[in-house]
Amino acid sequence: MKIFVLDDEKKSIAQMKACIQEYAEKMGVVMEAHGFTDVDEFLLEYEQSEEKPYLVIIRVEMEQMSGIEVARLLREKGSSVRLIFMDISDKYAMDAFDVHADGYLTKPVTYQDFANTMRRFRARFAVESHTIQVRAERSRVNLHTADILFAECVGHNVWIYSKEGDYKTPLTMGKLTELLQEEKSFLACGRSYLVNMAYISQVENEVIVMNNGARIPIPVRIRRSVAEEYRNYCSGWN
Secondary structure, three states: OEEEOOOOHHHHHHHHHHHHHHHHHHOOOOEEEEEEOOOHHHHHHHOOOOOOOOOEEEEOOOOOOHHHHHHHHHHOOOOEEEEEEEEEEOHHHHHHHHHOOOOEEEEOOOOHHHHHHHHHHHHHHOOOOEEEEEEOEEEEEEEHHEEEHHHHHOEEEEEEEEEEEEEEOOOEEEEEEHHOOOOEEEEEEEEOOEEHHHEEEEEEOOOOOOOOOEEEEHHHHHHHHHHHHHHHHHHHOO
């Protein structure tokens, strides 16, 4: 698996490479990490590389160009490469989501931070070919289950929020749960929410914080069980 790391700080690249190497050794897989401090060099290598990277890890705040802009250039060229962003705070999480990011790391990145992100990452793409069909407005939509962030019951309808868009459907939450029952990454959060744990940024005491910045309230009676299920989900992808 080829991984490109773009960061204008050599120390950060070295730390990320160390995380990647440790993860590869523990997982028993081959990971080939290439570091870049220059945006132009990165873009040229990406364009000319016959074997495109499986994953690109990009720092957001860089002097030459922001990581978000670099990602937009890749997307504009038709690249569907998987992206993980990193920076010293999570204030760019919404911007990262706009370019279809698959993860967000807060610096300094520890091995455990990287490993947890990779577990969620692997879990999500293990089911990326699965789809469900729902009625939205006046048409039927095929949704990749891996692209669904969460669903929310609003009145007599359910809103499904995904990487490809938001869909209002007359499905009940119970029926949607049935459609997703084979997917191990979905967690019921009370009666009103169904959450894809692959897109959770963190579980706080009272809320689930999603990668796109959404905050989902956790009913008091299930706060302990939600936290435990999320921990089990993360630790289950060793």
